[in-house]
Amino acid sequence: xxxxxxxxxxxxxxxxxxxxxxxxxxxxxxxxxxxxxxxxxxxxxxxxxxxxxxxxxxxxxxxxxxxxxxxxxxxxxxxxxxxxxxxxxxxxxxxxxxxxxxxxxxxxxxxxxxxxxxxxxxxxxxxxxxxxxxxxxxxxxxxxxxxxxxxxxxxxxxxxxxxxxxxxxxxxxxxxxxxxxxxxxxxxxxxxxxxxxxxxxxxxxxxxxxxxxxxxxxxxxxxxxxxxxxxxxxxxxxxxxxxxxxxxxxxxxxxxxxxxxxxxxxxxxxxxxxxxxxxxxxxxxxxxxxxxxxxxxxxxxxxxxxxxxxxxxxxxxxxxxxxxxxxxxxxxxxxxxxxxxxxxxxxxxxxxxxxxxxxxxxxxxxxxxxxxxxxxxxxxxxxxxxxxxxxxxxxxxxxxxxxxxxxxxxxxxxxxxxxxxxxxxxxxxxxxxxxxxxxxx
Amino acid sequence: xxxxxxxxxxxxxxxxxxxxxxxxxxxxxxxxxxxxxxxxxxxxxxxxxxxxxxxxxxxxxxxxxxxxxxxxxxxxxxxxxxxxxxxxxxxxxxxxxxxxxxxxxxxxxxxxxxxxxxxxxxxxxxxxxxxxxxxxxxxxxxxxxxxxxxxxxxxxxxxxxxxxxxxxxxxxxxxxxxxxxxxxxxxxxxxxxxxxxxxxxxxxxxxxxxxxxxxxxxxxxxxxxxxxxxxxxxxxxxxxxxxxxxxxxxxxxxxxxxxxxxxxxxxxxxxxxxxxxxxxxxxxxxxxxxxxxxxx
Numbered sequence: 001x002x003x004x005x006x007x008x009x010x011x012x013x014x015x016x017x018x019x020x021x022x023x024x025x026x027x028x029x030x031x032x033x034x035x036x037x038x039x040x041x042x043x044x045x046x047x048x049x050x051x052x053x054x055x056x057x058x059x060x061x062x063x064x065x066x067x068x069x070x071x072x073x074x075x076x077x078x079x080x081x082x083x084x085x086x087x088x089x090x091x092x093x094x095x096x097x098x099x100x101x102x103x104x105x106x107x108x109x110x111x112x113x114x115x116x117x118x119x120x121x122x123x124x125x126x127x128x129x130x131x132x133x134x135x136x137x138x139x140x141x142x143x144x145x146x147x148x149x150x151x152x153x154x155x156x157x158x159x160x161x162x163x164x165x166x167x168x169x170x171x172x173x174x175x176x177x178x179x180x181x182x183x184x185x186x187x188x189x190x191x192x193x194x195x196x197x198x199x200x201x202x203x204x205x206x207x208x209x210x211x212x213x214x215x216x217x218x219x220x221x222x223x224x225x226x227x228x229x230x231x232x233x234x235x236x237x238x239x240x241x242x243x244x245x246x247x248x249x250x251x252x253x254x255x256x257x258x259x260x261x262x263x264x265x266x267x268x269x270x271x272x273x274x275x276x277x278x279x280x281x282x283x284x285x286x287x288x289x290x291x292x293x294x295x296x297x298x299x300x301x302x303x304x305x306x307x308x309x310x311x312x313x314x315x316x317x318x319x320x321x322x323x324x325x326x327x328x329x330x331x332x333x334x335x336x337x338x339x340x341x342x343x344x345x346x347x348x349x350x351x352x353x354x355x356x357x358x359x360x361x362x363x364x365x366x367x368x369x370x371x372x373x374x375x376x377x378x379x380x381x382x383x384x385x386x387x388x389x390x391x392x393x394x395x396x397x398x399x400x401x402x403x404x405x406x407x408x409x410x411x412x413x414x415x416x417x418x419x420x421x422x423x424x425x426x427x428x429x430x431x432x433x434x435x436x437x438x439x440x441x
Numbered sequence: 442x443x444x445x446x447x448x449x450x451x452x453x454x455x456x457x458x459x460x461x462x463x464x465x466x467x468x469x470x471x472x473x474x475x476x477x478x479x480x481x482x483x484x485x486x487x488x489x490x491x492x493x494x495x496x497x498x499x500x501x502x503x504x505x506x507x508x509x510x511x512x513x514x515x516x517x518x519x520x521x522x523x524x525x526x527x528x529x530x531x532x533x534x535x536x537x538x539x540x541x542x543x544x545x546x547x548x549x550x551x552x553x554x555x556x557x558x559x560x561x562x563x564x565x566x567x568x569x570x571x572x573x574x575x576x577x578x579x580x581x582x583x584x585x586x587x588x589x590x591x592x593x594x595x596x597x598x599x600x601x602x603x604x605x606x607x608x609x610x611x612x613x614x615x616x617x618x619x620x621x622x623x624x625x626x627x628x629x630x631x632x633x634x635x636x637x638x639x640x641x642x643x644x645x646x647x648x649x650x651x652x653x654x655x656x657x658x659x660x661x662x663x664x665x666x667x668x669x670x671x672x673x674x675x676x677x678x679x680x681x682x683x684x685x686x687x688x689x690x691x692x693x694x695x696x697x698x699x700x701x702x703x704x705x706x707x708x709x710x711x712x713x714x715x716x717x718x719x720x721x722x723x724x725x726x727x728x729x730x731x732x733x734x735x736x737x
Binding site: 095344 | 563581582584588589592593596597599600601602623627630631634635636638641642643644645646647648649650651652654655656657658
């Protein structure tokens with residue numbers, strides 16, 4: 001028997017009368033399958049996932065039926081459904097309810113009314129399985145984003161669900177944490193046999209392990225096949241989703257490859273070696289020599305030292321840097337290397353206790369308030385939401401300048417002209433970033 | 442001190458101790474007992490807070506003197522008039538009573554300081570979780586929300602000042618107010634947005650489907666039982682002596698303080714012993730550690 005069966009599901013939100021968010025979707029999911037759901041933003045992935053859990057189902061017009069273990073989902077008892085269907089959302093922070101790690105792990109079990117003994121063993125089991133024991137007694141507030149999302153997953157797994165639904169769980173994590181997280185999800189699928197349904201942008205990490213990939217576009221399922229075959233379908237349809245496929249898949253089809261499509265870099269390399277016996281010459285990319293002495297640098301940092309508190313270690317230790325005018329410079333480094341701190345120091349949010357910062361040859365502390373940010377320096381923060389203060393995107397831009405032509409020009413560059421009348425919070429992640437960039441510009 | 446031996450015990454034992462210490466701190470007005478209270482609370486406060494604690498304890502001295510000197514001004518009862526001012530007497534008894542009030546006040550502050558360090562929010566909610574699960578969950582969520590909001594506010598202020606919309610030191614009060622209001626506005630909509638996700642997450646984990654239970658991360662160990670027993674025993678002895686009048690002290694209008702004699706000194710020693718339990722546990726741990734170290 002199928003684990004989930006969706007029959008002709010059609011759904012539209014009350015606000016958009018003619019546009020269907022889900023259009024005649026039918027789908028069968030077997031027990032223990034690992035399914036990737038992909039598609040552009042706004043293609044109905046989240047809407048579909050939310051239908052698989054009654055308490056999260058959005059309001060709107062709906063027809064069609066969903067069965068869970070052969071019973072119509074709406075007839076499944078609320079308590080059973082909470083325990084058996086786990087749902088992990090995007091935002092790692094807002095999903096957490098309590099203030100301590102151990103309490104969060106137990107939250108689901110507490111809600112289900114488990115007794116002490118069961119809770120104790122399940123919580124211990126999950127803490128161990130997810131490697132949480134080192135930070136078991138900590139406050140949730142001190143965890144990193146990756147740890148928080150892992151905690152959300154562990155807290156749901158403590159209820160021993162049969163199905164795990166993940167809605168872009170790694171979209172707010174850094175690449176290393178994201179890869180760790182996805183590996184854990186795979187481990188759950190293979191070791192515990194939990195059915196996994198996931199939507200994800202980072203396909204490279206999960207494509208090789210998934211059983212099925214389902215591609216959605218404007219509320220319809222347009223492709224449903226194994227990951228190995230799905231690339232071909234998309235390539236033949238000339239679908240824009242093809243560009244989101246892992247690199248080996250894209251290279252394979254663009255080079256008119258035959259046979260099985262490689263999914264991992266390793267398979268890709270093997271295929272390349274077999275296919276091209278003469279090793280292709282790798283053209284050297286010309287690299288501009290960066291002069292040590294830049295005349296009139298736009299920005300120069302000299303021996304910056306900074307720490308957040310008196311007894312904490314130094315974050316910046318003698319940072320020196322010169323950046324020429326009208327150039328793009330990238331600062332790279334691992335987590336906690338001091339990248340954001342450097343940027344904050346340039347903007348004067350952090351005041352280094354030693355060293356000098358000069359913008360166009362003028363020391364930062366000699367700028368009068370506000371002058372520094374007029375046509376001189378701007379910073380786009382990590383979380384775009386921290387910049388939005390108004391209820392319309394156009395008002396956001398108007399807060400920065402009154403010149404209408406300028407606003408239109410910037411909106412054009414950032415491709416947000418159609419979004420000008422929306423509330424900033426209603427935009428998708430990528431759109432929010434663009435709107436924030438427009439505001440900063 | 443981070444690894445305080447007393448804090449590692451079951452929260453119920455901690456709570457029992459503080460209830461005893463604080464109740465008797467208020468009830469026993471006998472100067473010797475007050476002195477014992479100040480001494481014990483000061484020692485334990487220092488153990489919990491280290492060098493920072495000394496500063497707080499030293500700050501208590503001016504407070505102590507102030508309350509002592511201030512009491513006779515509002516309270517004119519007492520038989521021994523020291524001097525008069527504006528036709529009001531300033532009496533010796535009121536002054537001594539002031540000492541007692543000040544001492545009670547100071548030891549209360551110190552005990553509550555220790556209480557805050559030992560019985561953290563999570564321990565408290567853990568204790569009462571089974572009695573009122575919803576209320577304790579509410580408390581837990583508030584504990585989480587406050588630092589969260591502060592952090593977000595910092596982030597917003599940082600983001601705004603990095604695009605030149607922050608407030609400088611010189612800007613007018615009106616500007617500062619305006620900017621503060623914007624930050625609060627953003628914070629509110631952000632928090633509301635987040636709370637939708639939180640409630641989704643709660644409901645999807647079965648909140649409200651059955652009667653809530655509460656997970657106890659702490660377990661009563663043998664040590665916990667033994668210590669609770671000792672505490673109750675000591676408290677019983679103290680109550681016995683208090684009931685027999687061994688700790689009576691009256692200040693107004695006439696001084697009438699029961700002298701410490703060979704008999705009721707047992708009550709005093711018991712009381713001091715009770716109050717020093719947390720400190721003694723720490724000392725015991727240090728000694729034990731040193732012994733086992735010397736054996737290596």
